[in-house]
Amino acid sequence: MSDTDNPFHPSLAAALMKLDPEDGEQIVEYFKTHALLTREKAMLQASVRDQKKLLVENAKLKKDIEQLRTQLQDKQRRRTAKALLAPPPPPVNPAPSTPVNQTTSPAGATAAVPTNPRPPSSTQDQRERLRRRRGERKARPSSDWFSLEAEPRVDVSRLDLRVGRIVSVRRHPLAETLFVQEVDVGEEAPRRVVSKLEEDTDFEELQGGLAVLLCNVKACRVRGVVSQARLLCCSASNSCSQLLTPPTGSIPGDRVTFLNYPGEPDRELQANQKLWELLQPDLQVDSKGVANYKGCGFEVKGKGLCRAPSLTSCIIR
Missing domain, CATH: 1.20.5 (Single alpha-helices involved in coiled-coils or other helix-helix interfaces)
Known part of the structure; x- marks a missing residue:
């Protein structure tokens, strides 16, 4: 050595x-x-x-x-659509094929004179044909193949998932089965969340704890109380549910990301797209208690993975 x-x-x-x-x-x-x-x-x-x-x-x-490929396909579609929708060139009248008679001019030269001369088409007829062509183009049904807008991606990177600290918990004033939480997600003011918790939930233990929130859902009223986010929890077949737990060392506002699905989340999820409903079947807790999407863990960079406190092999909702 x-x-x-x-x-x-x-x-x-x-x-x-x-x-x-x-x-x-x-x-x-x-x-x-x-x-x-x-x-x-x-x-x-x-x-x-x-x-x-x-x-x-x-x-x-x-x-x-993938983005460059989509842009290239869009350009090709635009070119094809432009070529198909462009007006055809004006028709060229062929040379008359009628027999001609040769006549002798006074100077002795011969000149070709058509026996049945064809009168030229009028400008009005040309306009009428052009209108018919345009009418046929307008009546042609549009095809989805010419759609120039790229379809948005459908994966978990569009969800704005953040770590939050539950500041307070109280019962909903108008619904016995609902609860109202004030949750700090690293913003100027806490977000109000209306959710359904288990009746045997220890509110004192829940208060001050960390949770995972979906923050880009559209705010909505739930029995008169505005809910500004969604608490993620896991549920077993016996109806037992638990809130997902962020890794140790997490602080309010930390982003929850996915290694295999990079990208920025939507500013706000559109209700008509039903993105949450499409993604939910692939949001699960595995046999080791780790929350994941299609096998890729919920990760707070530099701090670890999000887990279920005690449940395994269950769904996330």
């Missing part, structure tokens, strides 16, 4: 040999091995971080390529 590969200081090794001549060499070897293992562990952790970074960059590149 060279001096550059030896992480153990020579002076410290000499001091150990002097203090314990019999076992000093074994102690020195032990420390050398421990130091090398520590270095290899640090290198392995750095390699894992680099690998995750490459995965994120690859996903972004894949998204950029």
Whole structure:
């Protein structure tokens, strides 16, 4: 082993040999091995971080390529539509094919004179034909193939999921089965959330705890109280439900993201698109209690994964 590969200081090794001549060499070897293992562990952790970074960059590149491909297809569709909808060129009248008689001019030259000359078409007839062509184009049914708008993506990256701290919990004044929570999501004022909780929920334990919220839902009134977000919880087949728990160290306002689905969330989910209903079947808690979308975990970057407190293999709603 060279001096550059030896992480153990020579002076410290000499001091150990002097203090314990019999076992000093074994102690020195032990420390050398421990130091090398520590270095290899640090290198392995750095390699894992680099690998995750490459995965994120690859996903972004894949998204950029898909956008460029969509733009190219749109341009091709526009060109095709323009070519099909362009007015046809004006018809060119062919040369008359009628037989001609040769007559002799006074100078002795012969001239070709048509026996049955065809009168030229009038300007009114040309306009009438042009109107008919335009009328046929307008009456032609439009096809979805010429649609120039790209379809929006349908995946979990469009959801604005954030960590929130429950500031207070109280019963709904007009509904016994509903509860009103004030939740801090890192904004100037807490958001009010109306949700249905289990009757045996410990409100004192719930107050001050962290939860995962869907923040870009449209605000709506629930029995007279405006709800500005949605608390995510997991439910088992026996009707038992629990709120999802963010990783340790999370603070209000932290974004919950997905490694395989990068992208910015919608400003507000449109009710007519029913995005939440389309995504919900793929939002589940796996056998290890980790919340995921199609196998990709709910992640707070640098802090860990979101989990269910005690339930496994259940749905998220």
